[in-house]
Structures are given as structure tokens and as C-alpha cells.
Amino acid sequence: MDFTKLKAALGLLGKAELGAPLVIIMVLAMLILPLPAFVLDLFFTFNIAFSLIILLVVVYTIKPLEFASFPTVILLATILRLALNVASTRVVLIEGHKGGDAAGKVIEAFGAFVIGGNFAVGLVVFAILIIINFMVVTKGAGRIAEVGARFTLDAMPGKQMAIDADLNAGLLTQDQARERRAEVATEADFYGSMDGASKFVRGDAIAGIIILFVNIIGGLAIGMAQHGLSFAEAGEIYVLLSIGDGLVAQIPSLLLSTASALVVTKVGSSGENIGQQVTTQLFENPKALIITAGVVGALGIIPGMPNLVFILLALVLAGSGYLIDKKKKDAELVSLDYLQDLAPATAPEIKELGWDDVMPVDVIGLEVGYRLIPLVDKNQGGQLMVRIKGVRKKLSQELGFLIPSVHIRDNLDLSPTAYRISLMGVTVGEAEIMPEMEMAINPGRVFGTLKGRACKDPAFGLEAVWIEPSERDYAQTLGYTVVDPGTVVATHLSHLLQSQAYQLFGYEEAHKILDNLAKSAPKLVEDLVPKTLPLGVVVKVLQNLLQEHVPIRDMRTIVETLAEFGMRSQDPDILTSAVRASLGRLIIHEISGMQDELPVITLDGELEQLLHKSLQTAGESGVGIEPGLAEQMHASLQESMQKMEMEGQTAVLLVSSYIRPWLARFVRHSIPGLHVLAYNEIPADHQIKVVSTVGRRI
Secondary structure (H helix, E strand, O other): OOHHHHHHHHHHOOOHHHHHHHHHHHHHHHHHOOOOHHHHHHHHHHHHHHHHHHHHHHHOOOOHHHHOOHHHHHHHHHHHHHHHHHHHHHHHHHHHHHOOOOOOHHHHHHHHHHOOOOHHHHHHHHHHHHHHHHHHHHHHHHHHHHHHHHHHHHHHHHHHHHHHHHHHOOOOOHHHHHHHHHHHHHHHHHHHHHHHHHHHHHHHHHHHHHHHHHHHHHHHHHHHHOOOOOHHHHHHHHHHHHHHHHHHHHHHHHHHHHHHHHHHHOOOOOOOOHHHHHHHHHOOOHHHHHHHHHHHHHHHOOOOOOHHHHHHHHHHHHHHHHHHHHHHHHHHHHHHHHHHHHOOOOOOOOOOOOHHHOOOOOOEEEEEOHHHHHHHOHHHOOOHHHHHHHHHHHHHHHHOOOOOOEEEEEOOOOOOOEEEEEEOOEEEEEEEOOOOOEEEEOOOOOOOOOOOEEEEOOOOOOEEEEEOHHHHHHHHHOOOEEEOHHHHHHHHHHHHHHHOHHHHOOHHHHHHHHHHHHOOOHHHHHHHHHHHOOHHHHHHHHHHHHHOOOOOOOHHHHHHHHHHHOOOOOOHHHHHHHHHHHOHHHHHHHHHOOOOEEEEEEEOHHHHHHHHHHHHHHOOOOOOOOHHHHHHHHHHHHHHHHHHHHOOOOOEEEEOOOOHHHHHHHHOOOOOOOEEEEHHHOOOOOEEEEEEEEOOOO
């Protein structure tokens, strides 16, 4: 005998893969085979326990996605319960004439004990359960699931754009962004499945009504026609059994409907389950309990009212409110005592001024108004410090050098909700934000308007609206990108640091970056500085690259190029052009990614020759160029750039290497986003496609 195969077959019994086949076999058995009364009791008890387990799991779930299999569980529970209805109906109709326990003790107990053996009472109780389940819980849960599914699907583009914004601001890594996108997709699938699963619950409630009447009519017919029972005897037996069977099925159905309603009505993901949320939010304010206690107590002293019950409840509510209020006041006193302990006992003595009192200029400074202090205070839940650290890490990796630390301090001279960003002590950006609200940014295409305070995104100048946090999902549904105040500040800071990176790079950063390169290529660094070029020239070249948004990550290529061309010239502009040509592949990749073909704008040959001669005559300042021609050329370049952007292409102007530096300075501030490249910066294996040509006669 092959014991290996036997062992493998037995091992499959403990695996989860057999769960679905076993459920199918169980359902088929209940549909086809007549089950004994004891097995029916076992299945009915399991059905009640299973529904109760599902309800409790939902209650203790923090986020709906933690129970993402809930729609599938609803389907399985519904099928099992309907199959159990078929099995119990068979037993009731076949064995019902023998007595109340013919269909099992569970059905007998619900038919006799729960409704006292009175079928009229049973019909009323069953009808009430059906109304509660079908008209209230199931209908409301189905409507919420339908609306939730529609809003979740509509909000997907806005949520994806918010993730991209956080990724670009350095607040998320690639892996975190990937997880967030997967979570958004899973959330949409979940609410879509819940919309369909609510139809199962609704259909189950309708089936319960039909099965009850089928059992009653069928039982009466079988009892009188086949077993010779009178109408009263048949009614007493079969109606009670049918009602007991219906109650046994409807109670688990009501539990499952309640669980479905709790899942779709769960709001927020604050780390609290439903019980904690309700307890925290309902009993947080003691005033509500005390006022309610007063009203109930006043009702309790009215003659003819159940005074004892009302007064007892009023005392319980008043005591609860008092205890909650005392607990909150004790916590405030402890916090105040702690702050007083931290305060100095006596005022410090005034020392003589010295050089230590001359504060150095902050390389990067962030000043905030007093209402924005909670954003940077970790003790108050502020996350801005963590986000700024993420911005520094992302930019350092992208640019190729360490971004200095950001010095954050409060400034009482600022507006309470304003902040100011400075570089080298000079203000480069400032704005006002609403710390208790969120900014809904219009990315260019939205499907409605929002009520709120109109503003502009401080980083990119896009139209935006400050909205309440509760309107976040609705705004994302309309296509807005919604970010919190901390993200607004972090994104603004990231944009300014990226555009002003060349100001952050100096001699100290150059020393560090060359020291790191010397660990792997010591001879290369030694031959460059100071043998070939002074450090000041190297710093200027690297600043030129950063000013033109060229990262300096590939320091080996940069240093090798400087070592080669530094023997011929020490002009930083000439050396910058040589380095750009060596970094051509990197520059193209930063612009167009992995695309093999690069769409470009070119200058007419006559116009290019005219610019070449003008620069030779007047120097690189370009003062010899006719103002009218410069204005017309500027307008034409802007028009060509807009056409390329409308087609989803990155605007690139391709010119000769001699006039490229001047043209780059010419469009740097007036036409941001237009990349100016030289012909020798295009790699030999890269194709270009001329989409427009700017001529002299524009």
C-alpha cells in the first residue's frame, strides 16, 4: 500500500480548500436527502450560532475591509438557511401528523415555548419579525449599500489622484502608494459586492414569507387529505410547526440583516470598533446625560406615571453624567499640573550678549501662526514633521544630495492660520490654510461645484475650495483631489525646494558628495579637484545643472566629463553644456521616460542663425535681439507648448548647443514647463519627432 499517497490524502482534510466543496455537499444533502430530527436540530442550532458569530465579528471590526469576505459569507449563510428551510419543510409535511416534536426539538420549542403554543400569537410575532427585517433593516441596508457602491466607484479617480499627490510630495513610498491603490480598488469591489449581497438578504426575507404560507397550506392539505385529520387538528399541528420553522429561520436572518446594515453604516476608520465609537461619541458630552436626567425626572414626579421607574432611570443618568464630567475635569487638572511642573520656577538671569546670541540664518525655515502649531506638535497628533521628513528624503534621492533640515518655529507676527517658507533667510512662499478643514483641488476637470471657501493651491496655483472633512468623499466623487492642511504645506514646501534646489547646494554639499564618490573612485576625484578644476567651478557647474532641473545623482559621469573638458576650459557655462551632453540619456529619461520617440519643437533655420549672430555680437546677455522679435517668439513658443500639452505630450524645444543656454534662461520663468535641449544632448539611439517649427516670420 502506498502510505505516501494515503498521508497526502489525509492531509487534504485539514486544508481550507475543502471548505467550499463540503458546503456544497452539505447543501445538496439538505436538498435531496430526508434528514432525521436530531440532525435538523443540529443544523438549526448551527445556523443561529453562525449568524451570531457573523454579527459579533462585524461589531468588533475596525474597518469594513477587514471583513472583505463578508459578501461571500452572506451568500453562503443565505444558501445554507434556504437549504435548511427545504429540509425542514420536507420533515414537517411528512412527519408533522405524528406530533409537535416530529420535526425536531428546536422547531417544537420555538412553536410552543416562544409563542406559547398559540398559532395566532405566532402569526403576529412572525409578521412583526418580517416587517422589522424586510421593511426596516434589509430595505435600509440595501439602499445604503447601493448609494455607498455608487459613491465609492465615483470617488475612485479622486482617491487615486490624492495618492499620486502624496507620492509626488514624498509623503508615500512606491510600496505604500501601491498598497493604497490596491486598498482603493478593494474598497470599490467590496461595496459593489455589498450592493449585490444586500439583494440576497432581501430575497431571503421574501422567501421566508412564501415558505411559511406554503408550509401552512401544504400542511393543512396533507393533514386532512392523507392523514384524516380535522381542519382544527391539522391547523393546530401544522400551523404551529410552520410558524416554529419560520421563526427559527427568521431570527438568524434578522441577525444577518443587522450585520449587513452595521457594515455599510460604519463611518470612518479611527481605530475603534462600532461599540467603542458609539460609547465614545454618545456619552462623551455629560451635558446630554444630565439634561436627559432632568427631563425624565420631571416626568417621574407627574401623578399617574410609573414614578419609581422614571426616577430610578433619572438617577442613573444623572450619576453617569456626573462621573463623566468629573473624569474630564480630573484629566484637565493633571495636564495643567504637568505643564506647571515644566515651567521654570524663577525667571532666568539676563546674560551679557556674545557671539552665541547672533543666530545663523536658517537654510530652510518654516514659520507658522499659532493656530497651526497642532500640525507640527507630535503631542497633539501633528504629522507635519513626519511629512516634511518624507519630502526631504524623496528630494534627496531624486536630486542626488542631502536636503538640509527644515527649521520650524512659531511666529506671532503672522496671521494665526498663515505659514511662511524661507530659504537663506529670504521668504520664497507663504499662504494661509484652514487647519480644521480640507482642501479640494480642481485638477482641471470636475463634475460639479462645492460649497466652501474658495482659494488657490499654494504650490501650483490651481483653483481649490476649503471644505469640511465630512464632505471629502463627495468631493472626490466630483473629481476633486482632496488633501489635508498638513499635505498642503508639505506639497508647497516640496515644490519650492525642488525649484530652488540650486540655492541649497554649496561648498559643504560639494565636499560631501565628492567624499562619497572618493570611496569608490578615489583617483578620479583626486585628479579633478584641485588638479584640474578649483572646487568653486565644480560647485557652479552643479548649481547650473540643478537650476535647469537636471539631477546630479550620476556624479561619476559628471566628474569624468569635468576632468576631460576641464583641461580645455574652466568656464562654468561651457563645462555645464559638456556635462549636459554626457547626461543626455538621463535628461531624456526624466522628460519622457521609456518612450523611444521624443516629440520636439524646433526653430526655423533662418531664426536660429539670427539668434546665433545676435549672441555673438551682444554676448550671452541677448541684449542685441530685437524686442519685437523676442516677444513674437515667446508667444509662438507658448502656443506650441499649449498644443503639445493638449495632446498629452511634454513640451521640448530642440536647438543648437550655442544658443541653448540663452533660450533656457529666456523661457525659464515666462514659460515654465518648456524643456530646452541641445542637439548633442539627444542620445544616438533615440528618435525625435518634430511637431512644430517656430520661424522668424511668426
